[in-house]
Amino acid sequence: MEMEAKTKVQNGLIDAKKLKHCFECGICTASCPVVELFPKHYNPRSLLQKTSLNINRAIKENGLWLCAWCYKCYKRCPQKVKVPEVLASLKDLAAEQDYLRGFEEALELIQKEVPLPAVCCYACFHPERGRVDKPTVLKALKQFVANCEHEEVSPMPKAREKKIAVIGSGPAGLAAAHDLAKKGYSVTVLESLSKPGGMLRIGLPEYRLPKSVLDVEINHLKDMGVEIKTNVTVGKDVTINELLQDGYNAIFIAVGAHKCRKLRIEGEELKGVIQAIDLLKKVNLGHNIKLGNRVAVIGGGNVAMDVARIALQLGAKDVNIFCIESREEMPASPWEIQDVEGSNVKMIFSVAPKKILGKNRRVVAIEFIPVELGDADENGMRRPVPIEGSGFTVELDTVMLAIGEVSDLSFLPKDIEVAEGNTIAVDLDTLETSLAGVFAGGDVVSRPATVIKAIVTGKRAAVSIDRYLNSKDSATEERI
Numbered sequence: 001m002e003m004e005a006k007t008k009v010q011n012g013l014i015d016a017k018k019l020k021h022c023f024e025c026g027i028c029t030a031s032c033p034v035v036e037l038f039p040k041h042y043n044p045r046s047l048l049q050k051t052s053l054n055i056n057r058a059i060k061e062n063g064l065w066l067c068a069w070c071y072k073c074y075k076r077c078p079q080k081v082k083v084p085e086v087l088a089s090l091k092d093l094a095a096e097q098d099y100l101r102g103f104e105e106a107l108e109l110i111q112k113e114v115p116l117p118a119v120c121c122y123a124c125f126h127p128e129r130g131r132v133d134k135p136t137v138l139k140a141l142k143q144f145v146a147n148c149e150h151e152e153v154s155p156m157p158k159a160r161e162k163k164i165a166v167i168g169s170g171p172a173g174l175a176a177a178h179d180l181a182k183k184g185y186s187v188t189v190l191e192s193l194s195k196p197g198g199m200l201r202i203g204l205p206e207y208r209l210p211k212s213v214l215d216v217e218i219n220h221l222k223d224m225g226v227e228i229k230t231n232v233t234v235g236k237d238v239t240i241n242e243l244l245q246d247g248y249n250a251i252f253i254a255v256g257a258h259k260c261r262k263l264r265i266e267g268e269e270l271k272g273v274i275q276a277i278d279l280l281k282k283v284n285l286g287h288n289i290k291l292g293n294r295v296a297v298i299g300g301g302n303v304a305m306d307v308a309r310i311a312l313q314l315g316a317k318d319v320n321i322f323c324i325e326s327r328e329e330m331p332a333s334p335w336e337i338q339d340v341e342g343s344n345v346k347m348i349f350s351v352a353p354k355k356i357l358g359k360n361r362r363v364v365a366i367e368f369i370p371v372e373l374g375d376a377d378e379n380g381m382r383r384p385v386p387i388e389g390s391g392f393t394v395e396l397d398t399v400m401l402a403i404g405e406v407s408d409l410s411f412l413p414k415d416i417e418v419a420e421g422n423t424i425a426v427d428l429d430t431l432e433t434s435l436a437g438v439f440a441g442g443d444v445v446s447r448p449a450t451v452i453k454a455i456v457t458g459k460r461a462a463v464s465i466d467r468y469l470n471s472k473d474s475a476t477e478e479r480i
């Protein structure tokens with residue numbers, strides 16, 4: 001067995017060269033959202049160290065299976081060690097040797113610690129994401145999801161009189177609602193769309209997260225006693241101040257980031273130029289959508305990768321992704337890029353759209369120019385700089401803009417401070433905003449991130465809201 005493991009390293013299945021570059025600075029651990037969920041069981045730095053010391057012991061660690069594939073560690077690593085891929089190779093080795101105890105232990109931890117465990121198994125911890133597709137592993141996972149689905153959930157006793165409103169039913173809002181209901185609070189989730197789930201419903205494609213799994217876990221929350229009101233837009237149907245006046249003792253804002261950034265070039269207003277998030281909403285809420293045959297997706301992130309594949313599913317014949325980055329610089333996760341490369345979508349790197357051309361107010365073509373990324377500005381963004389070379393024009397029927405999302409904060413009262421990048425300013429430990437009793441988390445604070453990050457902040461908000469309400473109670477008692 002030891003020989004086999006060594007061969008795996010030598011063959012490069014485990015990035016041994018890169019592993020040697022690791023100087024154990026711990027940035028991977030400090031930047032990982034999963035560490036906050038499983039502080040005793042998941043520590044990327046120590047997993048790398050164990051891998052270097054004794055690979056046969058490393059494959060027995062349950063922590064291997066708790067990586068959520070967000071690549072935050074890799075993005076921050078000064079030595080560019082691809083921790084998720086090292087862990088995937090170890091998982092593969094564990095599965096090859098039929099050592100599944102670590103995986104089973106990880107599933108038990110997920111069941112115990114993570115709200116929406118089956119959803120998270122698909123969206124965050126799915127072994128196939130690391131190309132670990134051994135039948136034994138997938139069977140164990142399927143069994144786990146089936147057990148979660150058949151779990152009987154009873155209403156939580158309402159041990160406390162306090163009412164909490166959660167604005168937004170994405171993973172951050174649902175995680176907070178789950179933990180607050182478990183603590184005995186009355187929780188009402190307000191959601192502007194017709195179905196709950198946030199990006200879990202409208203962003204993640206069916207092949208990554210079956211909606212039936214999401215529905216089961218949302219029903220579990222309702223069975224626990226969480227009230228979910230859909231088609232309620234805070235800011236339009238009710239305001240935050242009205243919620244506070246109505247007797248809600250605390251509010252958690254988790255409205256995500258649903259507004260697409262604009263290109264700010266000529267022709268953006270033409271028919272046939274659509275925003276990726278709007279398309280995703282429509283497709284996932286059951287609208288019948290017809291795209292033209294020739295589709296250009298503008299953007300190099302995960303959303304661009306997803307909508308390109310959705311365009312193919314909707315019947316487009318010729319789908320091309322155009323992005324300002326080179327292949328290596330693309331912000332999309334490596335597994336998303338690989339998935340797209342395995343489909344019929346083409347990618348064109350290091351180009352920026354200059355002008356969208358139209359006829360009878362409908363898009364017909366786009367002009368592109370070659371670019372490279374310049375130095376980072378004060379917000380850490382690298383802007384495209386035109387370089388020498390010939391531009392070109394592409395004829396097409398539909399343009400999908402996926403160049404990043406920001407939050408719509410027009411519903412906030414003035415007393416809630418807004419931070420850079422149209423995010424809500426919070427105390428990073430407690431997630432409390434500048435308005436007492438109002439907390440915020442998920443993408444609306446972090447900017448677009450991941451499901452696991454949203455869940456972690458939802459859980460952290462639940463702890464802070466509980467502390468806040470308890471401290472208010474004890475202050476009242478003292479006064480009496």
Ligand SMILES: Cc1cc2nc3c(=O)[nH]c(=O)nc-3n(C[C@H](O)[C@H](O)[C@H](O)COP(=O)(O)OP(=O)(O)OC[C@H]3O[C@@H](n4cnc5c(N)ncnc54)[C@H](O)[C@@H]3O)c2cc1C
Pocket residue numbers: 123124167168169170171172173190191192193196197198199200202203204205208232233234235254255256257258280302303306307411441442443444448449450451452454
């Ligand atoms: C296409 C796409 C694919 C993705 N794939 C993955 C993936 O595979 N893995 C992964 O980890 N992450 C993925 N992400 C990112 C992930 O989905 C988000 O980071 C995460 O959902 C953020 O959670 P949230 O709870 O903060 O917000 P959201 O999930 O965005 O939920 C916010 C909710 O608030 C509602 N809302 C907004 N304004 C109001 C208002 N005024 N009143 C009431 N309700 C309101 C919205 O309708 C929405 O339902 C993907 C994102 C997209 C767009």
